Amino acid sequence: xxxxxxxxxxxxxxxxxxxxxxxxxxxxxxxxxxxxxxxxxxxxxxxxxxxxxxxxxxxxxxxxxxxxxxxxxxxxxxxxxxxxxxxxxxxxxxxxxxxxxxxxxxxxxxxxxxxxxxxxxxxxxxxxxxxxxxxxxxxxxxxxxxxxxxxxxxxxxxxxxxxxxxxxxxxxxxxxxxxxxxxxxxxxxxxxxxxxxxxxxxxxxxxxxxxxxxxxxxxxxxxxxxxxxxxxxxxxxxx
Amino acid sequence: xxxxxxxxxxxxxxxxxxxxxxxxxxxxxxxxxxxxxxxxxxxxxxxxxxxxxxxxxxxxxxxxxxxxxxxxxxxxxxxxxxxxxxxxxxxxxxxxxxxxxxxxxxxxxxxxxxxxxxxxxxxxxxxxxxxxxxxxxxxxxxxxxxxxxxxxxxxxxxxxxxxxxxxxxxxxxxxxxxxxxxxxxxxxxxxxxxxxxxxxxxxxxxxxxxxxxxxxxxxxxxxxxxxxxxxxxxxxxxxxxxxxxxxxxxxxxxxxxxxxxxxxxxxxxxxxxxxxxxxxxxxxxxxxxxxxxxxxxxx
Numbered sequence: 001x002x003x004x005x006x007x008x009x010x011x012x013x014x015x016x017x018x019x020x021x022x023x024x025x026x027x028x029x030x031x032x033x034x035x036x037x038x039x040x041x042x043x044x045x046x047x048x049x050x051x052x053x054x055x056x057x058x059x060x061x062x063x064x065x066x067x068x069x070x071x072x073x074x075x076x077x078x079x080x081x082x083x084x085x086x087x088x089x090x091x092x093x094x095x096x097x098x099x100x101x102x103x104x105x106x107x108x109x110x111x112x113x114x115x116x117x118x119x120x121x122x123x124x125x126x127x128x129x130x131x132x133x134x135x136x137x138x139x140x141x142x143x144x145x146x147x148x149x150x151x152x153x154x155x156x157x158x159x160x161x162x163x164x165x166x167x168x169x170x171x172x173x174x175x176x177x178x179x180x181x182x183x184x185x186x187x188x189x190x191x192x193x194x195x196x197x198x199x200x201x202x203x204x205x206x207x208x209x210x211x212x213x214x215x216x217x218x219x220x221x222x223x224x225x226x227x228x229x230x231x232x233x234x235x236x237x238x239x
Numbered sequence: 240x241x242x243x244x245x246x247x248x249x250x251x252x253x254x255x256x257x258x259x260x261x262x263x264x265x266x267x268x269x270x271x272x273x274x275x276x277x278x279x280x281x282x283x284x285x286x287x288x289x290x291x292x293x294x295x296x297x298x299x300x301x302x303x304x305x306x307x308x309x310x311x312x313x314x315x316x317x318x319x320x321x322x323x324x325x326x327x328x329x330x331x332x333x334x335x336x337x338x339x340x341x342x343x344x345x346x347x348x349x350x351x352x353x354x355x356x357x358x359x360x361x362x363x364x365x366x367x368x369x370x371x372x373x374x375x376x377x378x379x380x381x382x383x384x385x386x387x388x389x390x391x392x393x394x395x396x397x398x399x400x401x402x403x404x405x406x407x408x409x410x411x412x413x414x415x416x417x418x419x420x421x422x423x424x425x426x427x428x429x430x431x432x433x434x435x436x437x438x439x440x441x442x443x444x445x446x447x448x449x450x451x452x453x454x455x456x457x458x459x460x461x462x463x464x465x466x467x468x469x470x471x472x473x474x475x476x477x478x479x480x481x482x483x484x485x486x487x488x489x490x491x492x493x494x495x496x497x498x499x500x501x502x503x504x505x506x507x508x509x510x511x512x513x514x515x516x517x518x519x520x521x522x523x524x525x526x527x528x529x530x531x532x533x534x535x536x537x538x
Contacts, residue, residue, distance in 0.1 A: 055422050079428035091423040093416045104416050107409070108428040156428060 004031040005067075006160050006191050007052070007083075012061035012071075014044075014051050021047045023215040024061065029160065029193050034186050036194045036202040036223065038232075039212035045195040046088050048212070049162050052193075053085045054078040065160070080108050084158035086149040088165050088195075094138025098129055101137050101148055105155030115155070122151040125181050143174030150181065160191045167198045179205055203227040249380035254503040255496060260387045260456070262495020263394035267449035268472035269479070269487035270401065271442025277418040277482035278438045279334065281341050285325070285348035286446060287469015291356065293318040293447025294460045298367055307370040311393070311451055318447025319440040326439040331432070349469070356462025364461040367454035390452045397448060398488060401441070405484060414438055418482070467511070474518040480528025489529060 007029040014022035022044045029035045039045050050056045054075035063071040092101050106115045123130035126147040146166050167175040183205050196202035206223040226232055268290050275283045296314040333340055374385045405411040417424040417434045424431050454460045475494045479486025501513045
């Protein structure tokens with residue numbers, strides 16, 4: 001089997017005004033993988049995802065998607081190329097219903113019949129969303145909002161799904177449901193870049209991982225090796 | 240019922256009709272204020288000028304012989320397009336400069352149009368051409384003109400269309416998504432710049448329609464005519480809850496009725512004072528407005 005590189009980041013630097021947030025990182029995501037970026041608060045995980053999505057521009061370096069540079073494109077254009085993001089803090093549209101949030105995810109699509117199928121697929125994956133489809137998203141619990149954020153991102157039918165801290169502030173039982181759903185999506189062929197503080201849970205489902213510390217890649221490798229690594233155990237796994 | 244009480248109720252009915260007519264105009268203008276605020280958090284103090292521009296487009300094309308039913312859409316289109324151009328050339332480049340620079344810029348645009356109008360058209364009021372013959376209907380002691388009926392009906396129709404647009408169309412949902420958070424909307428593939436342009440267009444088109452209606456109602460137009468109604472519409476938007484679309488309608492109608500009750504039962508020169516007093520009181524008592532929820536600020 002040949003591996004096809006979907007996303008490649010080369011020597012990416014990002015500045016917030018005078019703050020040098022990302023110091024030249026290199027990263028690759030192959031088709032069909034779950035790749036995780038681990039790191040503590042302020043390591044630059046969200047900044048990296050925002051830059052891939054085009055909400056921030058790198059000050060140096062390149063981002064390639066299917067071999068083509070995307071780092072100069074606007075965020076809405078990047079979605080149209082096939083990269084969707086479920087952002088940190090979920091950012092579901094509180095005054096729109098669950099269904100309308102999903103419609104917004106499918107904003108760029110015109111294939112009505114396929115969109116209907118994908119609503120059904122998401123409702124099967126997250127039955128809670130089906131129950132609450134007419135409810136305003138602002139009335140959902142944190143875990144339900146997280147499910148909605150993932151489903152909404154999926155509705156654009158991306159080739160690469162970026163998930164920013166899907167376990168943040170969510171009851172453990174729902175974290176398990178969400179991680180199961182991520183595995184399920186991946187089995188159906190979705191490539192996923194998963195940013196997490198919850199290192200153990202994400203390494204368990206990921207194929208490969210990168211560890212980010214203060215804007216630099218500190219370590220990378222297959223998830224099965226990272227999970228056994230002593231330094232990572234000490235820093236992130238709490239033993 | 241004594242004759243005095245009966246006349247009181249006839250008077251009250253008359254002031255309510257006049258108030259609702261005036262309030263409809265405020266509401267149409269207030270909608271643009273509130274929509275633009277909702278989407279980019281800008282108090283567009285130039286918004287009253289789109290009302291003036293709409294009135295003058297109506298003035299010139301009705302003079303040129305265009306029928307009224309065409310004058311409306313043309314005035315709306317004209318005001319809307321000018322607002323889109325102003326957003327693109329002036330507000331967009333300073334969008335991330337902060338709220339105060341944007342506010343000062345809006346005041347500048349307002350003055351620009353007022354004085355450009357005086358330069359090009361002259362400061363003296365122009366008689367708005369009578370597009371239709373005025374008729375008065377009398378119910379008991381209450382008089383209502385066909386122009387008042389047109390204003391009430393046109394406002395109602397425009398509001399229903401706006402409600403449908405915002406709640407049931409793809410672009411309307413994208414407007415609501417963008418007003419929540421630009422980044423989140425961009426992540427859906429929504430071109431937020433286009434949505435912002437569209438919002439300016441709709442807001443100014445509604446103000447333009449109000450301009451034509453008011454030209455018919457008061458029969459004069461002049462380049463400074465947007466100033467006071469613009470401020471009143473701002474008060475209406477704040478009164479209803481700025482950023483909240485039904486709030487603009489509620490605020491506009493409330494303000495129109497309140498002003499006419501003051502004129503009718505008290506002293507007509509207190510009308511503007513009462514409007515500004517309402518603004519001060521609402522800011523002291525419930526700054527989020529009648530329909531506003533006191534939400535936590537987004538971080």
